[in-house]
Amino acid sequence: MLVDNGVNGDSRVQKTARSAADAGWDVVLLGRSPGGVAQSWRLGEAEVRLLAMPAPLARRRHEFRRAWLRWPLAYPPSGIAAHRQQAVRAWQADLAVRAAKLAVADPSTPRLGLSRRVLQAEQVAAKVTRTWVSGRYWMLTRARTRRRFRNPWDRAYTKFWQTVKGDGAWRRLEPGLWDYELAYGPVVDELRPDLIHANDFRMLGVAARAKIRAAAQGREIKVVWDAHEFLPGLKPWQDNARWLPAHRAHEREYAPYADAVMTVSDGLAELLRREHGLTSMPDVVLNAPAADHGELVPDAPAPDLRALCGVGPDVPLLVYSGAAAKQRGLDIMVDALPQLPGVHVALVVNKPAGPYVTGVLARAARLGVADRVHALPYVAHWQVVPFLSGADAGAIPIHHWPNHEIALITKFFEYSHARLPMVVSDVKTMAGTVRSTGQGEVFRAEDVTDYVRAVKAVLADPARYRAAYDRPGLLESWTWEAQAEVLDAVYRRLLPGRPGPTPPGTHPAPAVDPAADWPAVGAGT
Structure with missing residues (x-):
């Protein structure tokens, strides 16, 4: 398995590795x-290796030159x-000490x-200098920050x-993608x-090139591409006209090498099918939480959300996680x-x-509500659901962006398993699901008045919304255990005849990396 991050903090990747090993x-x-x-450690029966990855190609050539004309x-x-x-x-520090010595001389x-x-x-000379x-x-x-890749020269x-290289243009437009290849x-x-x-998308190229090299040696590698987001729907990194065209070209070049494609929602599956002309729909593996994490760290119960916020059980508490x-x-x-008087x-x-977040807290101070806003760090991914259950409702106030419209994101499932009534913006997939299940209220994105209406409705009768989770099979279908069955079926379709699950105790006991803090949320948050 390949991922372009440090694993900790990416709950989808952690669960995928662990369940595949199981x-x-x-x-x-x-x-x-x-x-x-x-670094290396074990994640259940899976081995995790974090590679050192120098990234000199990620720096543009202009970053090594002086801007003589603009900033001489x-x-x-x-x-x-x-x-x-x-x-x-x-x-100046030395001058201050010398001044102190002369003062008492x-x-x-x-x-x-x-x-x-x-x-x-x-002292005058130091100040001038x-x-x-x-x-x-x-x-x-x-000179560094004002250089942008959206001027006419960069567009040209x-x-x-x-025009010259087609989908191979990424090699010129985003050469930093080679840093991943050279490390992995x-x-x-x-x-x-x-x-x-x-x-x-970054790891797709690494996998495809490994498949090509193996084929030249007479070996076959099957590639599963797990698309967490729809690349054309991403906000381009920095103010950069090259980033999105380059990464889309890279994805188009290597997508044909995927033997199977999986993704996080039906909507994204359809977009990927159309974008890359796939002959079959990608398999969907939801970003759902595990119903049973096993004995990962038995002596680490979830912290108390209300205690960390310093509020009692009767104080209305809204939570955002992600x-x-x-x-x-x-x-x-x-x-x-x-x-919303009294609401935290x-x-x-x-x-x-x-x-x-510092800016959000400063905004709260200007509005006179700083004492009712509490910024907290992630908890371990197996603690998320019991931790969030201490709130009265969960909020998902995301704006209208293409990738926000097409998926049930991680926090949606975490709120659901915490049996929280929800307040969600009217992004397409989540709003439609909440309306159909009755588990919360939908408001117009970025509309404060409508958000207040939705919050008041949920807090006025939370039992009504929590009752939606009693529907038979609803939460069971939103568990990682159900998704792991899809994952394993994809692997066995590509590699039939492989042995079944390994009997317990045949692998070394898993060692937990003491430096890993196992934060909670990952892809699709």
């Missing part, structure tokens, strides 16, 4: 080490700017007045390579797998609080101290 497959999961140092006084992008800035700060000290005048002159260094550093920063450059490819070849499960970003709509949960909001997010 079904008898010999699983090695390769990920990218976030610290640049190789900027430092060269060689690292000298940080060195000069730190040197001036050290100089004996008045009879020889040449004391001269020493003070020299010190004053140096710091201003000069700061200005040049600022110009370097502007993108169009030229698309040799390890995959060494493992000599029968099947590669490639998670998302990645924090503007398009996730967390702002509306804060903007509504002045109209818990934001269980990947970066509770990150810039976006």
Whole structure:
């Protein structure tokens, strides 16, 4: 299995590896080490290896050059700017100590007045130098950040390579994709797998190229492409006209090498079928939580959500769980609080101290509701459902983006298993499901007034919405155990005749990486 992240935090990938190993497959999961140092541990019966991945090709050539015409006084992008800035700060720190020594010096000290005048002159010189260094550093920063790939030259450059090389244009437009190949490819070849499960678009190319090399050696590798999101529906990374065309070209080049495609929803399956002319519909493996995680860490019960928020059992509490970003709509949960007296909001997010969440909390302070907004970190993925169950309702206030419209995302299933009434924006798939099941209320995305209406309705009669979960078979179909059966069926379709599940105790006892914090949410959040 291949994934382009550090595994921790990607619950779909963790569950996929673990359940495949439980079904008898010999699983090695390769990920990218976030610290640049190789790591390994066991995830149940699966082996996890995080690879060190240098990424020099991810830097554009202009990042190595000086912008002489636009910022003539900027430092060269060689690292000298940080060195000069730190040197001036050290100089000023030394001057401060010398000033303190002179302040307490004996008045009879020889040449004391001269020493003070020299010190004053140096202080002025240091201040001028710091201003000069700061200005040049600022110009370097502007030269880096103001360079965008949406100007006419970059659009022409993108169009030229698309015309000349077709789907091979990604090699010029996004050469950083080769960094993944050079880190993962040799390890995959060494493992000599029968099947590669490639998670998302970057890993598709790594898997396909390994399949091609194996074929040249007389070996067959089956490739399963697990598409977590619809690439054309993604917001382009940075302000970059090259990113999306390059990655779409890369995906189109290697999609034909997939022997099976799976994805997270029926809607995305149909989009992938049309986008790549697939002869059959991709298999759907939902981002559902496991009903039984086994004895992963038996002495680690879920923390108490209300205790962390400092609220009692009678305080109305709304929860949001997942990645924090503007398009996730967390702002509306804060903007509504002045109209929801006594209601508290818990934001269980990947970066509770990150810039976006800090901005949300500052917004709450300006509205006078800071004491009712609580930013909390992720919990272990097996703790998510009991942790969230402490709330009165779960919110999914995401904005209208193509990928938001087509899937039941991870938090939807987690809220469901926590039996939480939901307040969801009117994105197509989730809104339709909530309306059909009666498990919550739908509001118009980014409409504070309609959001307040939906929250009040849910909090006024939560039992009515919780009753939806009593429908026979509903929650059972939304479990990872049900999805794991689909996953195993795909593998066995591609590799028939393989042995069944391995009897318990025939593998080494799983060792848990002590540095792994097992955060909660992953693909599709």
